[in-house]
Amino acid sequence: MAELLQYLLSGVTVGAVYALVALGFTLIYNASDVVNFAQGEFVMLGGMISFFAWQAGIPLPLAAILAIIATASVGVLLNKLAIEPARGAPVASLIIITIGASIFLRGGAQLVFDKQLHRFPSFSGDDPIRILGATILPQSLWVIAGAVAIFLALWLFFAHTLTGKAVLATANNRIAASLVGINPNHMMTLSFAVSAAIGALAGVLVTPITLTSYDLGVAIALKGFAAAMLGGMGIPAGALAGGLLLGLIEAFTAGYVSSVYKDAVAFVVILAVLFAMPQGLFGRKAMDRV
Amino acid sequence: MKFKVFGSALALTLGLAGPAFADIKIGASVSETGPASSLGDPEAKTLKLLVDEINAAGGVLGQKLKLFFYDDGGDPNKARTFATRLVEDDEVVAIVGGSTTGTTMSIISVVENAKIPFISLAGAIEIIDPVKPFVFKTPHTDRMACRKIFEDMKAKGLTKIALISGSDGFGASMRKQCLQVIGEFGITVLAEETYGPNDADMTPQLTNIRSKGEVQAILNPGFGQGPAIVTRNYGQLGIKTPLYQSHGVASKSFIDLAGPASEGVRLPGTAVLVANLLPANDPQKAVVGAYTSAYQAKFNLPASTFGGYAHDGLRLLVDAIKRAGKAEPKAIRDALESTKGFVGVTGTFNMAAGDHLGLDLSAFRMLEIKRGDWALVQ
Numbered sequence: 001m002a003e004l005l006q007y008l009l010s011g012v013t014v015g016a017v018y019a020l021v022a023l024g025f026t027l028i029y030n031a032s033d034v035v036n037f038a039q040g041e042f043v044m045l046g047g048m049i050s051f052f053a054w055q056a057g058i059p060l061p062l063a064a065i066l067a068i069i070a071t072a073s074v075g076v077l078l079n080k081l082a083i084e085p086a087r088g089a090p091v092a093s094l095i096i097i098t099i100g101a102s103i104f105l106r107g108g109a110q111l112v113f114d115k116q117l118h119r120f121p122s123f124s125g126d127d128p129i130r131i132l133g134a135t136i137l138p139q140s141l142w143v144i145a146g147a148v149a150i151f152l153a154l155w156l157f158f159a160h161t162l163t164g165k166a167v168l169a170t171a172n173n174r175i176a177a178s179l180v181g182i183n184p185n186h187m188m189t190l191s192f193a194v195s196a197a198i199g200a201l202a203g204v205l206v207t208p209i210t211l212t213s214y215d216l217g218v219a220i221a222l223k224g225f226a227a228a229m230l231g232g233m234g235i236p237a238g239a240l241a242g243g244l245l246l247g248l249i250e251a252f253t254a255g256y257v258s259s260v261y262k263d264a265v266a267f268v269v270i271l272a273v274l275f276a277m278p279q280g281l282f283g284r285k286a287m288d289r290v
Numbered sequence: 291m292k293f294k295v296f297g298s299a300l301a302l303t304l305g306l307a308g309p310a311f312a313d314i315k316i317g318a319s320v321s322e323t324g325p326a327s328s329l330g331d332p333e334a335k336t337l338k339l340l341v342d343e344i345n346a347a348g349g350v351l352g353q354k355l356k357l358f359f360y361d362d363g364g365d366p367n368k369a370r371t372f373a374t375r376l377v378e379d380d381e382v383v384a385i386v387g388g389s390t391t392g393t394t395m396s397i398i399s400v401v402e403n404a405k406i407p408f409i410s411l412a413g414a415i416e417i418i419d420p421v422k423p424f425v426f427k428t429p430h431t432d433r434m435a436c437r438k439i440f441e442d443m444k445a446k447g448l449t450k451i452a453l454i455s456g457s458d459g460f461g462a463s464m465r466k467q468c469l470q471v472i473g474e475f476g477i478t479v480l481a482e483e484t485y486g487p488n489d490a491d492m493t494p495q496l497t498n499i500r501s502k503g504e505v506q507a508i509l510n511p512g513f514g515q516g517p518a519i520v521t522r523n524y525g526q527l528g529i530k531t532p533l534y535q536s537h538g539v540a541s542k543s544f545i546d547l548a549g550p551a552s553e554g555v556r557l558p559g560t561a562v563l564v565a566n567l568l569p570a571n572d573p574q575k576a577v578v579g580a581y582t583s584a585y586q587a588k589f590n591l592p593a594s595t596f597g598g599y600a601h602d603g604l605r606l607l608v609d610a611i612k613r614a615g616k617a618e619p620k621a622i623r624d625a626l627e628s629t630k631g632f633v634g635v636t637g638t639f640n641m642a643a644g645d646h647l648g649l650d651l652s653a654f655r656m657l658e659i660k661r662g663d664w665a666l667v668q
Contacts, residue, residue: 003497006527010493017490115327117515119547126549128526135493135526210490211515211547215325219488254494259483260457 002133007255008248009131013140015247017210019147020202021224022231022239024195026154029234031167031191033091037098038078040221041105042196045071046203047212048109051118060120068200074105075196079189102217109214122208139208146205147240150198154236167191230270232280241281246270313356314349314383314617316341316607317376319397320411320600321389324364328514330389332585332597333411334359337386339588340604350608351617358382362393369393373400383617386603388412389596391459398425407610407623409603411596414463418646424623426646428602428636430560430653432511435537436468438558438654439509440475442667448507448532452481452499454492454520456512460538461487464511480505485516492516493523500529507531513538518547525551532556537654540595545662556667558654560636562598564664578635595636602634 021043028036046067053063082097089097123142128135157164169177170187178184203212210216223246228234231242246266253265273281318337321330341357349355358380360372369388376382377400384407388394391414398417401408401424410417410427417427443451455465461484472479481502483495499505508531510520517539524533533555535544540559545552561574565582568575581601585593609632610625611617629641629648637653656667 003501006497007494010491010497014489014491110323110327115323115331116543117518117547119518126522126525128528135528137526206490209519210488211518213515216488251491251494254483255498259485259495263486 003255005132005134007251009134009136009140010255011248011251012144012244013136013209013247014250015227015244016140016144016147017202017206017220017243018223018227018246019240019243020143020150020205021199021220022228022243023147023150023154023236024199024202025224025228026234026236026239027167027191027195027198029171029228030158031171031187032083032094033171034083034094034098035225035233036192036195037095037221037225038102038105038217039195039199039224040217040219041102041109042071042075042199042217043203043206043220044109044212044214044217045074045105045196046200047207047216048113048118048203048214049200050204051120051207051212052113054120060123063120064201064204067204068197071200071203072193072197075192075199076189078196079192083188083192084185102221106215106217113214115214117211117213119207119211137209139205143205143209146201147243150201151236151240158236163190226267226270229280230273232283235280235282238280238282245281314351314353314611315356315358315380316604317358317360317373317380317382317385317387319360319362319369319372319376319385319387319393321364321393322361324362326364326390326393329411329596330361330364332591332594333387333389333600334361335589336581336585336593336597336600337604339584340601343584344608350611351615353617355608362387362389364390364393366392366396370396370400373397377401377404377406382406383611383619384408384607384622386411386600386607391417391463394427398422401425405623406619407607407626409607409626411599411603413460415467421644421646424619426606426626426641428599428606428634428639428647430537430636430649431647432464432467432536433471434649434651434654435464435558436471437474438651438656439534439536439556440468440472440477441651442556442656443477443507443534444475446532449477450480450504451477451507451509452483452502452505452531453479454483454485454495454499454508454510454512456487456514456516457484458487458513458516460513461511461516464536464538468509468511485512485520487514487516489516489519491523492520493527496520496523496527496529500527500531505531507534509534509536511536511538515547518544521548521551521555525549537595540657542592542664545659545664550662552659553661555659557657559657559664560595560598560653561655562593562595562635563657564655564666565593567664567666573633573638574635577633581635598635602636602639605634606632606639 024039049067050063122139124138166182170184227243227246231238249266250262254262320333322334345354362369386409388397388410391412394410394412415431455461485492535557561578565578582593614621614625632639637649639648641648657664
C-alpha cells in the first residue's frame, strides 16, 4: 500500500514537470502551428539564470523573477530575429528554425554560464512530507501547483479573453485575422514572450528537484513534447493530463514491471494513443469550413 | 578583446619566428565542449597549464614543448580527424587525450597505424586489454573501482546488495564490470534497478530496493545528475542501508548537489580530492599538492579527478622523453612501457609489456562524506 502510494507520488512529481514543459508548447503552437523545440532551452535558461543570479547574492524570489523576465526577452528576440523574418515559410521550416535556435541557445549558455550541474535550495525546505508511509518533497507540491496555475491561466486566456481568442484566430487564418484588425505580428511576439516565461517558470520550479545544466533542454523538451502529443497538442488540459499520465506510466512501470522498460512502455503507450486517436486524448478533429 | 586577439596573434608570430624547429611537438584531442565537457574541460585546462609550467622551467631536454590542441566535442569522428591531422600535418611525436572511451577508440585506430605513442584519459578496460603496442592510459578502470568498493563492503560484512545503475555509457559499463568481479568477493545482488541519465525521480526504484528487506548495501554506478538525485531520493525515503557511489561522482559539486542526504555515502576516489588530508609520509602528497594548488591558483576552481588524469598523461610522457633521451616516437614508446615507480596524482605507475595502465588498487582511496566534506576511510 505504501509502495503503491510512493509510485503514485513519484508519478505525479515527474508528471508535473512534464506537464509544465508541455504547457509551454501550447501557446506558440496555438499562435502559429509551430512546435517550438527551443522550449526546453527556455526551461534551462529559467533554471540557470536564477541560479547564477542567486549565487551573485540576489534573493531567490527576485532571481526567479529576473530569470523569467530575461527568458521572456530571449523569446521575443527569437521571434523577431528568427521566426518573423521567415514569415511565409512552411511550418516545417519554422520548426527547423526553432531546432536551430535550441542549438544556438545551448551553445550560448555553455559560454555565458558554465558546464557544471547546478541547484538552488527548495522553496520550502527538503523535509519530506509523509503520507501513509510514502513521502513527497515540498518542492514537488510547488511544481504541481505551478502546473495547475498555468493550466488555469492558459485556459482562462484562450476561452475568456479577447486577446486569447485573437491568438487562436491568428493561427487559424492569418489574413482573415488581420482583416478584422488583429496584428498577427503582435500576437506572435506575445505568444513567444509568454511561452518563454512559462518555460522559465518551469525551470525555476523544477531545478531544486531535477538540477539544471546548459544541456538539459533537449531531454526535457522531448518528454514535454511527448506529453503534449499524448494529451493533444495546443490544448492546455491535454498538456496537463498528458504530462501527469506520462509521469504515472513511467513510475508504475518502474515500480511494478522493471525500470529497464520505463521509457519504452511510456513511448509504446503514446504510439498506441496516437494510432487510435491521432489528435491526442483531448484533441478535437480538425475541421475546415470552406 | 581586439587587444587580446592582436596580442595572441603577436605571440603566435613570435613563437613561429623563434627556434620552432627545435620544439618537441605533442598532440592533444580532448572533449573540452559537448556532452563530456565535465571531463574534457579540466583536462584541457590542465594540459595547457602544465605545458606552460614545463616550458617556463626550461622545457624538456633543453627544448620547448609545443602543444597542438584540438577540441573534439566528444565526437568520435572528429577525434579521428584530429588524430590524423596531428599525425600527418602537425607531425607530433606523441598524443595525449581521448576524454571518452568513444573518442579514444577512434584515436587508437589512427595511432596504431602511424606508430605514435598515445596516452588515453578514458576509463574503459578495452583500451588497454588486450595490450596494443602504442596505447597507454592513466585512469583506473571501472573494474578496479568495483573491486575497491567490494573490498570495503566485504570488510564491513555487507554481502547482500542492491544495484541501481544509470543506463548511460558510464553506468552500463561499470555495472557490467562489477557483475563480472562480484563473485570473487562472495557478494550477491538481490535487486537490480536502472534509471535514465536525465530522470527526475528515482523513488520507485529505491522503494523496490527498500521493500527487499535483506539488502545490506546499495551500490550506484553512475555519472552526472543521476547519482545526485538517487542520493536525494535515498534521503527522502529515509533509507538507512549504506549507500555506495562510484568514482563517477568524485567531485566536490556532488556533495553540494546531493545535499545532507550524502552524509555517510562511500565511494572510491583519487588522492586529488583529498590533497590536504593525505598524511605527510604519503608518497603522492607532494605531487598532488603541487598540482591542486597550481590549478586552484590559475583557474580559481578546485582540481578534479579528470584533470588529474591529464596531468599524469603529460607528466608520464615528459618523463619518458627524458629517459629516452630523444623525442622520437618509438623511443618514447619503449620508455613509457618501462615506466617504474612513477608517482602521479592518480597513483603510482608501474608499466610493463603486459600492463599499459600500471596502477593497482592502492591508487584508489576509499572516501566517505562526513559533515559535507570528504574524509579518508581508515
